[in-house]
Amino acid sequence: MDENININWFPGHMAKAQRMIKDHLKLVDVVIELLDARIPYSSANPAIKDIIGDKPRVIALNKADLADPKVTEQWIAKFRNQNIQVVAIDSMSGKGTKTLVSKVEQLAKDKVNKLVNKGVNARAARAMILGIPNVGKSSLINRLLGTATVKTADKPGVTRGKQWIKVSRNLELLDTPGVLWPKFKDIEVGLKLAFTGAINDEVYDMEKVMNVFLKIMREEYPERLIERYNLKAELPQDSIGILEMIGAKRGCLRSGGIVDHEKVRRILLNEFRASKLGLITLDKIID
Numbered sequence: 001m002d003e004n005i006n007i008n009w010f011p012g013h014m015a016k017a018q019r020m021i022k023d024h025l026k027l028v029d030v031v032i033e034l035l036d037a038r039i040p041y042s043s044a045n046p047a048i049k050d051i052i053g054d055k056p057r058v059i060a061l062n063k064a065d066l067a068d069p070k071v072t073e074q075w076i077a078k079f080r081n082q083n084i085q086v087v088a089i090d091s092m093s094g095k096g097t098k099t100l101v102s103k104v105e106q107l108a109k110d111k112v113n114k115l116v117n118k119g120v121n122a123r124a125a126r127a128m129i130l131g132i133p134n135v136g137k138s139s140l141i142n143r144l145l146g147t148a149t150v151k152t153a154d155k156p157g158v159t160r161g162k163q164w165i166k167v168s169r170n171l172e173l174l175d176t177p178g179v180l181w182p183k184f185k186d187i188e189v190g191l192k193l194a195f196t197g198a199i200n201d202e203v204y205d206m207e208k209v210m211n212v213f214l215k216i217m218r219e220e221y222p223e224r225l226i227e228r229y230n231l232k233a234e235l236p237q238d239s240i241g242i243l244e245m246i247g248a249k250r251g252c253l254r255s256g257g258i259v260d261h262e263k264v265r266r267i268l269l270n271e272f273r274a275s276k277l278g279l280i281t282l283d284k285i286i287d
């Protein structure tokens, strides 16, 4: 299926994605659940446990290079407290991927040992990646492929064309990721997914998205806005007030000297996505 379908998850798409994941799960020992480190809560599908059953799982917080490192540490601690294996990674530079690989190998050890005890020859552990659109599944696969020496042949039961990437002596990765559908647990989740690019630009209301973004920025990272746009230290309470300030500084004016809100919102979105506002995490730890 086209994994770039990210506008609407029609029941048909969802069923197909689910079926594909189920088929592939049978072939692997371990699941890598890829989350966006900037939105570890919003980028997670809450049904993950139902989907993967009792397969061991390791969470990889991808795009950690864009996230607030302090908050990433808090998320890591939270997952560890729940006895969930977790590692922060950057699929572009490859940072953290070695740790990820060794965690996956470790988690698969039991299964591989069991097979050996049954008299089956020792074999490499097998893993697949799961995650919502745009979280970096292909980037991670390419990154791991970059260092792989051998792509092993098709294995029985795998759709033709699917291949295993030999990531290390002890690990093979399915070259096709499983696409999870984002879950709009509440309105803010949807808006954050839009903001980070997990869902298409056309499907959301830019004004609502930016209001939530500005609310978070005002509460968590006011100094970033102040520095970047050279604003007065006291930010207005409302989003429109902040937009007005930034627009005036940036000269986003329409005739009559009125600030072009739409243009300011677009600038903010682009600058956030280009990480010009610094390292930002939009999902705080909630209990």
Ligand SMILES: Nc1nc2c(ncn2[C@@H]2O[C@H](COP(=O)(O)OP(=O)(O)O)[C@@H](O)[C@H]2O)c(=O)[nH]1
Pocket (backbone or CB within 6 Å): 062, 063, 064, 065, 066, 089, 090, 091, 092, 093, 131, 132, 133, 134, 135, 136, 137, 138, 139, 140
């Ligand atoms: N900064 C940064 N960008 C990333 C990282 N991983 C992926 N990306 C970018 O995120 C976008 C989506 O990545 P992609 O691998 O296509 O996501 P997929 O839809 O899950 O396969 C691309 O523009 C990537 O360059 C990462 O760790 N850090």
Ligand SMILES: [Mg+2]
Pocket (backbone or CB within 6 Å): 003, 137, 138, 139
């Ligand atoms: Mg992809």
